[in-house]
Every structure is written in C-alpha cells, then in structure tokens.
Amino acid sequence: MKKIGLALGGGGARGLCHIEFCRALDELEIRPCVIAGTSIGAIVGAFYAAGMSGSEMIQLSEKLGFLEYTKMMDLSIFSRTGLVKGKAVVDFLKKHLPQSNFSGLKIPLKIVATDFWQRKPVVFSSGKLLPAIRASISVPGLFEPYSYGGRTMVDGGAVDPLPMGVIREQCDILIAIDVTGTHAPPKKAKLPSLFENLMGWTLIMQSVLIEQHRELYNPEIYVKPELQDIQILDFHRDKEIRRSVKEQVRNFKQRLKKLTA
Numbered sequence: 001m002k003k004i005g006l007a008l009g010g011g012g013a014r015g016l017c018h019i020e021f022c023r024a025l026d027e028l029e030i031r032p033c034v035i036a037g038t039s040i041g042a043i044v045g046a047f048y049a050a051g052m053s054g055s056e057m058i059q060l061s062e063k064l065g066f067l068e069y070t071k072m073m074d075l076s077i078f079s080r081t082g083l084v085k086g087k088a089v090v091d092f093l094k095k096h097l098p099q100s101n102f103s104g105l106k107i108p109l110k111i112v113a114t115d116f117w118q119r120k121p122v123v124f125s126s127g128k129l130l131p132a133i134r135a136s137i138s139v140p141g142l143f144e145p146y147s148y149g150g151r152t153m154v155d156g157g158a159v160d161p162l163p164m165g166v167i168r169e170q171c172d173i174l175i176a177i178d179v180t181g182t183h184a185p186p187k188k189a190k191l192p193s194l195f196e197n198l199m200g201w202t203l204i205m206q207s208v209l210i211e212q213h214r215e216l217y218n219p220e221i222y223v224k225p226e227l228q229d230i231q232i233l234d235f236h237r238d239k240e241i242r243r244s245v246k247e248q249v250r251n252f253k254q255r256l257k258k259l260t261a
Helices: 012-027 040-049 054-071 087-096 129-136 194-217 235-243 246-260
Strands: 004-008 034-038 082-084 109-115 120-124 141-143 146-148 151-155 173-177 221-223
Touching: 004 012, 004 040, 012 040, 012 054, 012 173, 012 235, 012 246, 034 040, 040 054, 040 087, 040 109, 040 129, 054 235, 087 129, 109 129, 120 129, 129 146, 129 151, 173 194, 173 246, 221 246
Parallel strands: 004 034, 004 173, 034 109, 082 141, 173 221
Antiparallel strands: 109 120, 109 151, 146 151
C-alpha cells in the first residue's frame, strides 16, 4: 500500500478549497498517512487530521455565513503589531475542533510557523494544537504576532507557504495543494491599494518559494487552482471558492486513481 502525504498551503480564504480535495480523498477512500499545513492549510489540516470528513467541514463552513466570519476578525484598534487579535479564531477552534492535542489526532499532522526574530521555520507536531495553529496563521500586518515558548511567531508562509519538505520522506505519493491563486491585471493601469500592495507582495514572494520547493521535493501531484481575484479575507465567498475548483478536483481524482492503482 502506497503511503500518501498531503501538504496544504496558505492563502487565506482561498484555502477553503482545500476542503474539496479532502472530500475527494474521502470519496476515493484514501487516507493520508501524514498531513502538513501552513496558515489556512494548518486549520483545514487540523480538522481533517482530527477525523472530520470533507463533507462535515463543508457543513460547518456553510453554517457560519458572512456574519460569523466577520466576528472572527476581532480588530485590535490600538495595536501597533497587527489589525486582528486572533483570539476569536482561537475561540472558534476551541468550540469546533474535535481534538485539542496532536496526540489525539487520527492522522499525524505537522504545522509550520515562522520564528520572526530567528527567521527560521518552526514545525509543530506534538503538544497543544491551538497555539500551533494560532502561530501559523499570524499573517504579518493582519494578525498580531503570537508569543509562544519564548518565541515570536508569524505566519508559516513567510518561510514555507506549501510545506512539502517536512513530510516528503514519510510518503510515496506527495500531494501538494497550492492556493496562492492568481490575479488578473486591471483593464486600466492603476496603483494597488495599501492592502493590495502588502498582500500582493507576500503572494509574489510565496509563489517564488513554492516553485523552488516544488523542484526540490518533486510532489507526485501538484495542484494550483486558478482562484482568480479571491482576496485573503473573502471567506464569505465560501461556496463560490469551492465551486471554482470543481474541474481541478475531478482531474485530481483521476490522477490519484492512476497512481494508487
């Protein structure tokens, strides 16, 4: 039996499409032997590793709606380190995530964050889940950095936006889902807004890193849905995001069937 590894990348709301690929694995009755996730990939990866099916994750997402997603953006008005505190996201995870520790997961999971001052990746695979996830989602400029274990953590995408390397040696078939998306140039030349500039620069950097890591770790299946003009906070477009990857999911299932035959 070939061992399947699943790497789920960061990309904010675009990462909601990860759920469709998890559902595809369920439909094929294929269970990964290990999962790695960065940022939104860490969140989806944690739910999946804890035993929640793709269909169950979809049901949870559809229950939330625009208002609930908005509540998770707990603004930190007087902070000089980030716009969002991140506590509301942690509270949501406490309420809905089936497990609170790595040891209770049904599938081994690795979560990637970044040590800001050391400028190095930090890989969590044991202990408590919520601090690891909170560290991994700390997008600079958006979320306040997270202090944990005497270290200052920011988003794992700064060093490893699609964490293939941390599980490459543990699997025969490495699946990598890249949700950095694409952006159509405006019809009329214009300068990007401050937010577009910050997020766009980050995505450019992450795309370069992913291409380098892709050549280095050579995943058997690499999927990059178009996800055109989906912004990092467009969680209210959940259904649209998931529908948009329908064709990629179909191709994904066909390729995986051939590799596991």
